[in-house]
Amino acid sequence: DTEVTQTPKHLVMGMTNKKSLKCEQHMGHRAMYWYKQKAKKPPELMFVYSYEKLSINESVPSRFSPECPNSSLLNLHLHALQPEDSALYLCASSQGGTGFNEQFFGPGTRLTVL
């Protein structure tokens, strides 16, 4: 299984809602990532988990809260988002060592905040 899955594919939420994005991989990868991507822009790193511990937080606002329940799962909890948070949210995973350069991306969740 060389796939990263993400649910849901699309999400529309109001600014007062709480929702969660889910990501799963069964490749045995020990690094997992959340990216945010706006149209015609590169993926922008948000968080990195390495061996289920948060290793990088790119100064992301606290309305985004990541969670790594186990080595296969990654969640992104959303609360009190702003319309400018509307974007494609991508999850990725990779092996350690030189494998950090080869990341496998999920199809993304397209988020719209009203």
Added chain:
Amino acid sequence: GQSLEQPSEVTAVEGAIVQINCTYQTSGFYGLSWYQQHDGGAPTFLSYNALDGLEETGRFSSFLSRSDSYGYLLLQELQMKDSASYFCAVRDTGRRALTFGSGTRLQVQP
């Protein structure tokens, strides 16, 4: 920090060869990667260069010159399906993450 520069757009015809350049500035260096992303799709890994020289994978090749902080992606025998955005990405030593360039949008015309 890191910064990468690549052209914003390139246009070529089917069957042609195109080269997408990437220059980078990093405080450390641990390899240059290339990713392809079709509209509406997710980025997919194409290649990785840690050492100077050319890496070939089918119609795609990637080159790195660490002394010049420069690399390129070479696409041969272009096909319409190669129309996509291409991102170079670098990893700093000691940092378990990639920084992506702004992307080059390749349009292949018939």
